[in-house]
Amino acid sequence: MPFREINPKMVEATVLPGQRMYSQRGAMLAYRGEVSFTPNIQGGQGGVMSMIGRRVANEATPLMTVEGNGTVMFGHGGHHIQVINLAGDTLYVEADRLLAFDGTLQQGTMFMGSQGGVMGMVRGQVTGQGLFTTTLKGHGAVAVMAHGGVIELPITPGREVHVDPQAYVAHHGDVRNKLSTALGWRDMVGRGSGEAFQLELSGSGAVYVQASEEKL
Secondary structure (H helix, E strand, C coil): CCEEEEECCEEEEEECCCCEEEEECCCEEEEEEEEEEEECCCCHHHHHHHHHHHHHCCCCCCEEEEEEEEEEEECCCCCEEEEEEEEEEEEEECHHHEEEEECCCEEEEEECHHHHHHHHHHHHHHHCCCCEEEEEEEEEEEEEEECCCEEEEEEECCECEEECCCCEEEEEEEEEEEEEECCCCHHHCCCCCCCCEEEEEEEEEEEEEECCCCCC
């Protein structure tokens, strides 16, 4: 069920009988028709293991199951909303940035250190963001939140993209991530991210970057 962008901070989704979607708790602004909102104890289609991953990562963002027949308007905290349409690929996104997504998408959890090695683990320690990233795979739409607007940067072979870890929102495609340091260890004392740490993304796909480093 695609999202219709009402304005940069609100989207609308059509809910049909027999279908479901998931949203962050508190994301519903208004709705029309017969629509129900139920706390989800399974963590979406990722099941119990998805919930465990989110709890370990301190990303236990409550989800609501949305079902019925009608339309729902979503928004949260006045944040900018970016709609991402998946066509069978996997989206990697911080759990607290998820606003709403199709119930057809398979939800899981990826340990960032698995791609970035030891430096990937440092990302969570220094920037305050989780070591785990939520994954959504399949065909469907995802609405994510960000500060100050979002830009999509293409990632192509041989042309990696460097992103401030706190400006990172999400990425998709056949992409590898690695946290690199642009300064010596002594220079990084007292620094949280920015010039000190850079998230290097290489391969083929795209990364979404927010205009502000402020965390949600």
